[in-house]
Amino acid sequence: MGPDLRQTLKRQFSNVLDLPPEVLLDYATITLIGDVEAKIVNHKGLVQYTTTSIKARSLQGMIEVVGKGLEIVSFSASEMKISGQIRQVMLK
Amino acid sequence: MIFFLWMWWQGYLTLRLQGQGLERFLNQVATAQIPLWRAERLTADVIVVRVPVRAFAKLRPLLWESLIKVNILDRHGLPFLVSKLRLRAFWAVGLVLALLFMVYLSSFIWFVEVVGNEQISAEQLWEVLEAEGLRTGIRRQNLASGQLETTLLTRFPILAWVQVSLQGVKVVINLAEREDLPGEEQGPGDIYAVVDGLITEILVLRGTPLVKERDTVRTGDLLISGDYYDVRGRKQNGAAQGIVLARVWYQGVGEAPFTIWEPVRTGKTHLQFLITVGSLTLPLGKSYPHTTHFATTQEWCLSLGSAMLPLKWTRVEYEEVVYISRSISLEQARELARERAWESLLGRGIDPQKVQDERIEEARLVDDEGIHITLWVEVEEDIGRFVPQ
Numbered sequence: 001m002g003p004d005l006r007q008t009l010k011r012q013f014s015n016v017l018d019l020p021p022e023v024l025l026d027y028a029t030i031t032l033i034g035d036v037e038a039k040i041v042n043h044k045g046l047v048q049y050t051t052t053s054i055k056a057r058s059l060q061g062m063i064e065v066v067g068k069g070l071e072i073v074s075f076s077a078s079e080m081k082i083s084g085q086i087r088q089v090m091l092k
Numbered sequence: 093m094i095f096f097l098w099m100w101w102q103g104y105l106t107l108r109l110q111g112q113g114l115e116r117f118l119n120q121v122a123t124a125q126i127p128l129w130r131a132e133r134l135t136a137d138v139i140v141v142r143v144p145v146r147a148f149a150k151l152r153p154l155l156w157e158s159l160i161k162v163n164i165l166d167r168h169g170l171p172f173l174v175s176k177l178r179l180r181a182f183w184a185v186g187l188v189l190a191l192l193f194m195v196y197l198s199s200f201i202w203f204v205e206v207v208g209n210e211q212i213s214a215e216q217l218w219e220v221l222e223a224e225g226l227r228t229g230i231r232r233q234n235l236a237s238g239q240l241e242t243t244l245l246t247r248f249p250i251l252a253w254v255q256v257s258l259q260g261v262k263v264v265i266n267l268a269e270r271e272d273l274p275g276e277e278q279g280p281g282d283i284y285a286v287v288d289g290l291i292t293e294i295l296v297l298r299g300t301p302l303v304k305e306r307d308t309v310r311t312g313d314l315l316i317s318g319d320y321y322d323v324r325g326r327k328q329n330g331a332a333q334g335i336v337l338a339r340v341w342y343q344g345v346g347e348a349p350f351t352i353w354e355p356v357r358t359g360k361t362h363l364q365f366l367i368t369v370g371s372l373t374l375p376l377g378k379s380y381p382h383t384t385h386f387a388t389t390q391e392w393c394l395s396l397g398s399a400m401l402p403l404k405w406t407r408v409e410y411e412e413v414v415y416i417s418r419s420i421s422l423e424q425a426r427e428l429a430r431e432r433a434w435e436s437l438l439g440r441g442i443d444p445q446k447v448q449d450e451r452i453e454e455a456r457l458v459d460d461e462g463i464h465i466t467l468w469v470e471v472e473e474d475i476g477r478f479v480p481q
Contacts, residue, residue, distance in 0.1 A: 045119040046115045046118050046119050046122075047115060048115060049115050049118070049131070049133055049139070050133055050136075051133050070133075071130065071131065071132055072128075072129075072130075072131035073129060073130060074095075074127070074129040074130075075118060075121075075122055075127075075128040075129070075131055076122050076125075076127060076128070077122040077123050077125065
C-alpha cells in the first residue's frame with residue numbers, strides 16, 4: 001500500500017468518523033492572531049530563520065511566514081510560536 | 093506569564109549561539125525535548141535564546157557535536173538571586189532587620205497633637221493625659237480612645253466635644269470648647285463702651301440703660317448699668333446684659349510710592365534637602381536668605397500603609413531673585429495705598445461685609461514721591477463690653 005493510498009484511506013476514515021484531520025493525517029496547523037502572532041503546530045523542523053522570514057517544514061510542504069521584526073517566542077519539536085509584524089503566510 | 097514565572101522560579105540562561113546551521117541546531121535542541129523561548133536573530137550567524145538552567149547540561153553534548161559556539165550572556169531567576177543574596181548575606185539580613193525595625197517602631201505612638209484648646213492650657217491637658225497613660229513611646233494598641241475622651245470631658249466641663257484619633261504614629265486630640273453666653277453665670281457688673289460711636293439701637297436684657305439711640309458715646313462711657321429695681325421697688329445690683337449697636341468710624345492709613353521694586357527671577361536655582369528624624373533636622377546643602385531667594389518646599393513623610401513614621405524628607409528649591417524698580421501711575425499708586433489702608437483695618441478685625449460707608453482723604457508725601465491715603469470706614473457693631481464690679 002503506497003503512501004498516497006494510505007493518505008486517501010486516512011482522509012476517508014476521518015470523514016466517516018468525523019475525526020479532526022490534523023490528528024489522523026499529521027497535518028500542520030497554522031493559527032494567526034491578527035498580524036502579530038502565528039502559531040505553527042506539527043511542524044517538521046525549522047529551515048530558515050531571519051527577522052523577515054521564517055521557514056518551517058511540514059508534511060504538506062514548506063510553510064513560510066514573512067514579515068518584519070520576526071522572533072521565535074517559543075520553540076519545541078512540534079510547536080513554534082512566532083511574533084512580529086506578520087505580512088504573509090505561505091504554503092509552498 | 094505563568095510559563096515565564098515558572099521559568100523564573102527554576103532559573104534560566106540567556107545564551108548567545110554563533111555558527112553556521114543554527115536552524116539545524118535548534119531542531120536538534122527541540123528534538124532533545126529542551127524547551128527554548130525568545131529566540132532572537134541578531135545577525136546571519138548569531139541567535140540569542142533562553143533555556144532553562146537545568147536543560148543546559150542536556151545542551152552540552154549537542155554543542156560538542158556541532159560547530160556552534162555558545163556564550164552565557166546572563167543568568168536569571170530565583171536560584172541566581174538566592175546565590176547572590178548568599179554572597180551579600182549581611183546586606184540582606186540588614187535590610188530585613190531594618191524593615192522589621194521600622195515596622196516595630198511604627199507600632200508605637202511617637203507624637204501627640206492637641207487641636208482646638210484656647211482656654212485650657214497645654215500643661216493642664218498634659219497632666220490629665222499623662223495620668224491616663226498617654227505619652228510618647230506607648231504601644232498603639234494600648235491607646236483607649238473612648239476612655240480618654242470620657243475622661244477629658246469629665247475633667248474639663250468647658251469642653252463640648254472631644255475626639256481622639258490615631259493617625260499612624262501620631263495621636264490627634266481634637267477639642268471644642270464651649271462658648272459662654274454673655275452675662276451667663278456672671279457676678280454683678282456693667283456694660284461699657286469699648287469704642288467711640290453713635291448709638292443706633294439698644295436692647296437691654298438685664299439692667300438699666302444709661303444711653304439712648306442717637307446718643308454719641310466715647311470709649312469707657314457706661315452704657316447699661318447692672319443696677320435695677322425689682323418688683324418691690326428695691327434696688328438690686330446684678331449683671332448687666334444687652335446689646336448696644338452703634339455706628340463707629342475706623343481709620344486706616346496706607347502709603348504707596350510712585351516707584352515700586354519688583355522681584356525678577358535670575359534663573360539660578362539651588363537645592364537643599366532636609367532629613368527630619370523626630371525633632372532632629374539635618375540639612376544637606378546651603379540655605380539662602382528669603383530676601384534674595386524664593387523658596388519652594390516639598391515634603392515626603394515615610395509611611396507604612398496607614399502608619400506614619402517619624403522620618404521626613406524635605407526638598408527646598410531656592411530661586412534667586414533681583415529687585416528692579418518700576419514706575420507706576422498715580423491711579424495704580426492710589427489703588428495700592430488704598431489696599432494697604434484696608435490691610436491695616438483688616439488687621440484690627442474690621443469685617444468688610446459690615447462696612448456701611450467709606451471715606452477717603454488723599455495727600456502727597458512730603459518728597460512728592462508717593463501718595464498717602466487715609467481711609468475712614470463706618471461700621472455698625474456692638475460696642476458694649478461687660479466689666480464685672
